[in-house]
Amino acid sequence: MDDKLTLTINGISVRGKKGQTVLEVCRENSIKVPTLCFHPKMPPYGGCRLCIVEIQNMRGLPPSCTTPATDGMNISTHTDRLFKIRRTVLELLLAYGDHNCLMCEKNSECELQNLVYEHGIDTVRYKTNFVPKPLDDSSSMIVRDPNKCVLCGRCVRGCLSVQVNGVIDIAARGSDSFITTFNGGLLNDSNCAFCGECVASCPTGALTQKQSRFKGRPWELKKVQTTCTYCGVGCQLELNVKDNEVVKVTTDPELGGPNQGSLCVKGRFGNDFINHPDRLKVPLVKKNGHLQESTWDEALKIVADKMGSIKKTSGPDSLAFFSSARTTNEENYLVSKFARAVIGTNNVDHCARL
Amino acid sequence: MTNSIEELENSDVILLTGSNTREMHPVISSFIKRGVVSGKTKLIVADPRRIDLVDFAEIWLRQKPGSDVAWLNGLMHVIIKEGLYAKKYVEERTEDFEALKKAVSTYTPERVEEISGIPAADIIAAARLYAAAPAAAIAYAMGITQHINGTDAVKSVANLSMLCGNIGIESGGVNPLRGQNNVQGACDMGALPNVLTAYQSVTLPEVREKFAKYWGVSSLPEKPGLTIVETIDAAAKGQIKGLFIVGENPMISDPDLHHVEEGLRKLDFLVVQDIFLTETAKLADVVLPAACFAEKEGTFSNTERRVQRVRKAVDAPGEAKADWEIMGEIASRMGYKNMKYASAEAIFDEMAKVTPSYAGMTYARLDDGGLQWPCPTADHPGTKFLHKEKFVRGKGKFHAIEWIPPAEPTDSEYPLILITGRVLYQYHTGTMTRRSEGLNGCAPECFVEINPVDAQKLGIANGEMVKVSSRRGNLTAKAVVGEMTDVGAIFIPFHYFEAAANNLTIAALDPQAKIPEYKVCAVKVEKTK
Amino acid sequence: MEPAIRIQPGKDRQVLVCRGTGCESQKAKVIFDNLEKELEKAGLSGSVETKYTGCHGFCQQGPTIMVMPAGTFYCNVTPDDVAEIVQTDLKGGQPVERLLFLDPKTKDRVLTFRDMRYFNPQRRIVLRNCGFINPEDIEDYIAVGGYDGAKKALSMTQQQVIDNMKASGLRGRGGAGFPTGMKWEFANRSVADQKYIICNADEGDPGAFMDRAVLEGDPHSVLEGLIIGGYAIGATKSYIYVRAEYPMAYERAIIAIDQAKKKGYLGKNIFGSSHDFEIKVKLGAGAFVCGEETALIASIEGKRGMPMPRPPFPAVKGVFGKPTNINNVETLANIPVVMTKGGEWFASVGTEKSKGTKVFALAGKITYSGLVEVPMGTPLREIIEEVGGGILNKRKFKAAQxxxxxxxxxPAAHFDVPMDYENLTQLGAIMGSGGLIVTDETTCMVDMAKFFLTFTQKESCGKCVPCRLGTKKMLEILTDVTKGKATLEDLDQLVALAEDVKNGSLCGLGQTAPNPVLSTVRYFRDEYEAHILKKECPARVCVRLIKFQVNPDKCKKCGQCASACPVEAITWKKKEAALIDSEKCIKCRSCILACRYNSID
Amino acid sequence: MKEKLQEIFSHHHGTRDALIPVLQDIQGEFGYLSPDAMDAAARFCRMSPVEVYGVATFYAQFKFDPVGRNIIMVCQGTACHVMGGARILEEVASQLQVEPGQTTTDGRFTLETVACIGACALAPAMFVNKDTHGRMKPEKVAEILNGTGN
Known part of the structure; x- marks a missing residue:
């Protein structure tokens, strides 16, 4: 069966596939439709009303993120009418929140900020009696600022639909709605597993990583893709580096790998050990029953000499090697090679069983 | 894993046992949970603890610790008796079915209930649910393996999977979930006493010859070496004199720590190469500072056999160096010239030449999402799931397995069963996680999970300090009274050096895999005065 | 207009006691008990049957009772009146004159409901049985031809049933007015292993109560409508979603379902056919937005009642992801009649595009509030002046909401508008579910708009931004207007924002929430401007803008204000203008409401 | 409480679509939804507790604090508004010295508003427990409140 569709978008004929939404077709054809509550990992929500489009013979202004593309559709994505409503939506969000980009960790990575700029908003028409709410600063990993929340529900869908952790949801309704934990408590008192999916999915500064606050602006960070050092899943993540220091961990579905853009608490928040002052920096050698700082030259000489002499006097099988399930393949290969080729023993193992 | 992580989201049934997946492999648990909430997957959890995933389970089998072979045989008993197994698959693709049939014939649901404590009706229900699924996956972890009959249990799991035709199909299979980032890789690379890379046996002359040629030596040792626990024993007996430890911390991770310490102290020479001064490193004669994963290049192989790149993001602190650089320098100093490498990539390329399942891999190819072995040639796309058309060995072999009881039964002096394991916020011996502010803050101290019935009997209230003792040692920790563990069992995480659970554990080993029985030993609990 | 009601064998008369909410709250039960006692005493138990019914519709004059078959209609009955009714009427054969309805125009007592000006212009299809049958007895319903429509439908093909419905021209009475036959056809075309039909009884409009009256007074007609619709679309499962505020409707629906099950009208092989059909009742939990179809579905599924954008439409993907058809109570109550009398017959009632009748909940500043059912196209004036008896206290009609x-x-300028979908839409009002609130000169239209916006703002689910925050901002502006703090620029902003909320919102709630504002600005801009420019509330409702001073030029010196004042803040002497003591005044507006001459500023 | 919850659960099928009826029954029994009860309902309906909380707070019917022995509901429907319902609410609130949604300190009354009870012909209307009081006037409030049980 042919699953190709032909649609007209903004007067231009484009191709799509059956099963795609209007938004997906737009994106594949490089037509930029603004979105806020949309997230590619999550079921569409249709709440922010920014991705609305006009479709011939269709009532109202359907959101492109939920509307299935059908053959022959005639779609307009950037009419004056749409622009006017999008602007109103953005201004309302600005009017009922505390969006101060200068003091926001998310500055330059904020989707709301970008949308406001793209819509040429330099002043907010609406004066409101917005009353700020207190921050939830209880956790050592995540800061929640309800005043920057746009209720797009992405954190909730990340928690409920992607991670299926069930920690947060939207409570109450209407303009009283807010993101909550069970019974409205602090995040740290909740059943949160701190996977950080919510933080990663938040388009604004409402959810940010605490440890990395004030450690570097987005444009100062160099991102290096690597594989997580914790469990056997092998999540792909990005170490965010500033001045030779890992200040933050992020991930992205685009990185590939088994985790599809998710992480757990250890992968996302557990890499501060890298910079820990306890890290070993120089070789230590036991002298008079105490370990003392030494040089590579001295330490390696002792190791080579001592192993050589044990091999000589007691035979290769009196030496043994514990390799590690935490070092790389290359290094495990080398430990095996070392034991077998250099020493001549099969006494090599690692903690696979422990 | 025979199959891939993402396939779990589409399994019709997942039998999950001996894995607290939500804490140990949170990312994998999300795939499972998504499958369940979407209505696609029915989950069967077999676990002595009421782990979080029980909330998502259709059926929860709460077995007594150490009874896995029995209930697995029980499931197969029902499946065979009711004719629910994959007859065509069994006939065409497996062998020794009759032996299995005979072995499980005595494991009636009633007898299994007696051994495992699982109600007979639940055994039957679980068997029917599992057998009816077009694609059923089994996922397990150390809860299955860390027993004196761990190998038997693993074989039983494989028996069950084959019986219903689930090996070699998408979203099915037998899927051990690896606990550490590169256990898979360390095994693949031959950091094992009996095999070289890709499980090429040291006992085969042609294998030794091949490696000797590539490594530029005249011969390689043919006698399988000692495992970790055997090494410690041998050290204690004075047979091992020198030990080189790379990034391991047996002073917390190994069973019966008093015995471990005794062995290590008896050594003539101990080298520890690590990123922190671990409990083990403190006993060393020489400690070599290593670079951590963020400071070097290389590859890890994950639990689904996916080989992925590790990349350098920052410089190592001080004079610390990558392990591979250190090993190379020592080898040079010992007169061996074939371990000088310009880069990690050069090592990988050499390894790939002697490793059939990695032969088609290069760093360049790995850059795009990694590759799953076997990947034998440069144009091979990698392997999503194993045994697709036929088993690697030809026919799938059924093993007739009999259940044996745990090594150390409870008695009047030590009346409770100790289960050890992990918690979400800590990792293994805590070397890294206990130095992470956020993680350690969430789980800063050891605890003892105890059922309210036992707690009341012992006069213990939630949050009180208790002393737990076994024949080998003791520890003191806070009691957490709750329904997580069943009556008669307690649980203690092993991450904490100040209350090291392995003070208590027994070094009883599985005779085949040499795995210690971490999941069952006899202990007593008392209120501290 | 009245059905051929069933009377117990051997009895020749029947006393129908209204147990609608209005009458029930005024001791209808005591009246009923007294009636039975008095009949016993008078030895009439053998010949007179007593019966509880649903709402008679004439709530203003409740409690009401009717003696059938004569049709004698007694108003404002108290428990003490019962003995006299038994003795004089039932035994003596003479009506109790003083309890008969007094026609305000002719000043005559009217003997039967058939002759009452309130009932006369009405044409009852939906409410055909309400007030005449015992809603808790299926036999009563069967006696008036109940379930004949369902039987007939089951003997036809699905397409024939749908065609009949299309021929009737019946449009959804929930508000949007979508043709029911077409809606069924869509659901019928969806292919699935399970389909659902839902009765939307979440009557959310605060001012409408016809769905409540139907479910309370004639629940089987709704069940029958569901059976017919279920058969037509191929649904075997059904829900009635009733709002929690209607406990009696809930209970009666449950009783009706039980009785229908016992009869074999629900369950497996209904009416001996091969069709299965079951109905469950779900109680809402207090959310106006759940009247919206997709929100209602979410609510049935146990979720937050937040709407989903359409498509997919419920007819394709509804409750539990299955094709679902939703009809409201009034629509469903029409359906048995459409079946028995035929689509063409139904189409003969009403106007060209709006067929059948419409039930209006007549309330507000009207003499006789209650439920009235008139043919589509009946002029507003006739409903208010004839049926409703005109404006309360002879004040001036201002507008109908x-x-x-x-x-x-x-507004008054369109007092003669024929009430049908098209005309109302054109005027910027809508048919909606049929709430008809009459206002007079003491109603402030800004306050009215603010009232509705307060409601929608509170009931907004919060999912989409225009509705969540747009209505909030609109309410803030309206509040400023009523306080005299707004400017003309604010008014412009209000209108501009209203347009964006209307066009930009996700669901019907947000899309229509600005209507009360846009409509009142359209017809009563002068009132807005008076608030803004003169800091005056012409209707003297907005307390912050009222001086609470007697205007001596207008004062007719009648003293009504002084006697209405609850705190004795008004001094008045005969032939003198009253004086309000601003120290004592609590600004309760009792004086303003009491003054017939609008002489308090 | 456990037994009563079990009794309530026994009348329902433990799936998500039973949640609202379950919560209604719980509130019917205890007068409000305690965190423990919501947690139990979550387990029964196989949802996470926070989802139950999200659902419960969405609907106006549910209460999260114990209610008074008598519930006063003042109708805020359109007809009631036009006929002076706001004034009735004001009067009740001032006599009881509570805001809508609150309970008097002695636990005797809880004051609530309702969007519309469909008794528009009786506007303005208020309800004391199950009794309807139509065509209300502010001066009738005191008498009605006094006539209500402790």
Whole structure:
């Protein structure tokens, strides 16, 4: 069966596939439709009303993120009418929140900020009696600022639909709605597993990583893709580096790998050990029953000499090697090679069983 | 894993046992949970603890610790008796079915209930649910393996999977979930006493010859070496004199720590190469500072056999160096010239030449999402799931397995069963996680999970300090009274050096895999005065 | 207009006691008990049957009772009146004159409901049985031809049933007015292993109560409508979603379902056919937005009642992801009649595009509030002046508000408008579910708009930004207007924002929430401007803008204000203008409401 | 409480679509939804507790604090508004010295508003427990409140 569709978008004929939404077709054809509550990992929500489009013979202004593309559709994505409503939506969000980009960790990575700029908003028409709410600063990993929340529900869908952790949801309704934990408590008192999916999915500064606050602006960070050092899943993540220091961990579905853009608490928040002052920096050698700082030259000489002499006097099988399930393949290969080729023993193992 | 992580989201049934997946492999648990909430997957959890995933389970089998072979045989008993197994698959693709049939014939649901404590009706229900699924996956972890009959249990799991035709199909299979980032890789690379890379046996002359040629030596040792626990024993007996430890911390991770310490102290020479001064490193004669994963290049192989790149993001602190650089320098100093490498990539390329399942891999190819072995040639796309058309060995072999009881039964002096394991916020011996502010803050101290019935009997209230003792040692920790563990069992995480659970554990080993029985030993609990 | 009701064998008369909410709250039960006692005493138990019914519709004069078959209609009955009714009427054969309805125009007592001006212009299809049958007895319903429509439908093909419905021209009475036959056809075309039909009884418009009256007074007609619709679309499962505020409707629906099950009208192989059909009742939990179809579905599924954008439409993907058809109570109550009398017959009632009748909940500043059912196209004036008896206290008609929070108003200039979908839409009001609130010169239209916006703002689910925050901002502006703090620029902003909320919102709630504002600005801009420019509330409702001073030029010196004042803040002597002591005044507006001459500023 | 919850659960099928009826029954029994009860309902309906909380707070019907022995509901429907319902609410609130949604300190009354009870012909209307009081006037409030049980 042919699953190709032909649609007209903004007067231009484009191709799509059956099963795609209007938004997906737009994106594949490089037509930029603004979105806020949309997230590619999550079921569409249709709440922010920014991705609305006009479709011939269709009532109202359907959101492109939920509307299935059908053959022959005639779609307009950037009419004056749409622009006017999008602007109103953005201004309302600005009017009922505390969006101060200068003091926001998310500055330059904020989707709301970008949308406001793209819509040429330099002043907010609406004066409101917005009353700020207190921050939830209880956790050592995540800061929640309800005043920057746009209720797009992405954190909730990340928690409920992607991670299926069930920690947060939207409570109450209407303009009283807010993101909550069970019974409205602090995040740290909740059943949160701190996977950080919510933080990663938040388009604004409402959810940010605490440890990395004030450690570097987005444009100062160099991102290096690597594989997580914790469990056997092998999540792909990005170490965010500033001045030779890992200040933050992020991930992205685009990185590939088994985790599809998710992480757990250890992968996302557990890499501060890298910079820990306890890290070993120089070789230590036991002298008079105490370990003392030494040089590579001295330490390696002792190791080579001592192993050589044990091999000589007691035979290769009196030496043994514990390799590690935490070092790389290359290094495990080398430990095996070392034991077998250099020493001549099969006494090599690692903690696979422990 | 025979199959891939993402396939779990589409399994019709997942039998999950001996894995607290939500804490140990949170990312994998999300795939499972998504499958369940979407209505696609029915989950069967077999676990002595009421782990979080029980909330998502259709059926929860709460077995007594150490009874896995029995209930697995029980499931197969029902499946065979009711004719629910994959007859065509069994006939065409497996062998020794009759032996299995005979072995499980005595494991009636009633007898299994007696051994495992699982109600007979639940055994039957679980068997029917599992057998009816077009694609059923089994996922397990150390809860299955860390027993004196761990190998038997693993074989039983494989028996069950084959019986219903689930090996070699998408979203099915037998899927051990690896606990550490590169256990898979360390095994693949031959950091094992009996095999070289890709499980090429040291006992085969042609294998030794091949490696000797590539490594530029005249011969390689043919006698399988000692495992970790055997090494410690041998050290204690004075047979091992020198030990080189790379990034391991047996002073917390190994069973019966008093015995471990005794062995290590008896050594003539101990080298520890690590990123922190671990409990083990403190006993060393020489400690070599290593670079951590963020400071070097290389590859890890994950639990689904996916080989992925590790990349350098920052410089190592001080004079610390990558392990591979250190090993190379020592080898040079010992007169061996074939371990000088310009880069990690050069090592990988050499390894790939002697490793059939990695032969088609290069760093360049790995850059795009990694590759799953076997990947034998440069144009091979990698392997999503194993045994697709036929088993690697030809026919799938059924093993007739009999259940044996745990090594150390409870008695009047030590009346409770100790289960050890992990918690979400800590990792293994805590070397890294206990130095992470956020993680350690969430789980800063050891605890003892105890059922309210036992707690009341012992006069213990939630949050009180208790002393737990076994024949080998003791520890003191806070009691957490709750329904997580069943009556008669307690649980203690092993991450904490100040209350090291392995003070208590027994070094009883599985005779085949040499795995210690971490999941069952006899202990007593008392209120501290 | 009255059905051929069933009377117990051997009895020749029947006393129908209204147990609608209005009468029930005024001791209808005591009246009923007294009636039985008195009949016993008078030895009439053998010949007179007593019966509880649903709402008679004439709530203003409740409690009401009717003696059938004569049709004698007694108003404002108290428990003490019962003995006299038994003795004089039932035993003596003479009506109790003083309890008969007094026609305000002719000043005559009217003997039967058939002759009452309130009932006369009405044409009852939906309410055909309400007030005449015992809603808790299926036999009563069967006696008036109940379930004949269902039997007939089951003997036809699905397409024939749908075609009949299309021929009737019946449009959804929930508000949007979508043709029911077409809706069924869509659901019928969806292929699935399970389909659902849902009765939307979440009557959310605060001012409408016809769905409640039907479910309470004639629940089987709704069940029958569901059976017919279920058969037509191929649904075997059904829900009635009733709002929690209607406990009696809930209970009666449950009783009706039990009785229908016992009869074999529900369950497996209904009416001996091969069709299965079951109905469950779900109680809402207090959310107006759940009247919206997709929100209602979410609510049935146990979720937050937040709407989903359409498509997919419920007819394709509804409750539990299955094709679902939703009809409201009034629509469903029409359906048995459409079946028995035929689509063509039904189409003969009403106007060209709006067929059948419409039930209006007549309330507000009207003499006789209650439920009235008139043919589509009946002029507003006739409903208010003939049926409703005109404006309360002979004040001046200002506007009629229809469609509740989603609707708008019809000003006096359009008093003769025929009430049908098209005309109302054109005026910027909507048919909605049939709430018809009458206002007079003491109603402030800004306050009215603010009232509705307060409601929608509170009931907004919060999912989409225009509705969540746009209505909030609109309410802030309206509040400023009523306080005299707004400017003309604010008014412009209000209108501009209203347009964006209307066009930009996700669901019907947000899309229609600005209607009360747009409509009142359209017809009563002068009132807005008076608030803004003169800091005056012409209707003297907005307390912050009222001086609470007697205007001596207008004062007729009658003293009504002084006697209405609850705190004795008004001094008045005969032939003198009254004086309000501002120290004592609590600004309760009792004086303003009491003054017939609008002489308090 | 456990037994009563079990009794309530026994009348329902433990799936998500039973949640609202379950919560209604719980509130019917205890007068409000305690965190423990919501947690139990979550387990029964196989949802996470926070989802139950999200659902419960969405609907106006549910209460999260114990209610008074008598519930006063003042109708805020359109007809009631036009006929002076706001004034009735004001009067009740001032006599009881509570805001809508609150309970008097002695636990005797809880004051609530309702969007519309469909008794528009009786506007303005208020309800004391199950009794309807139509065509209300502010001066009738005191008498009605006094006539209500402790």
């Amino acid at each position: 229809t469609g509740g929070p989603s609707g708008g108003c019809i």
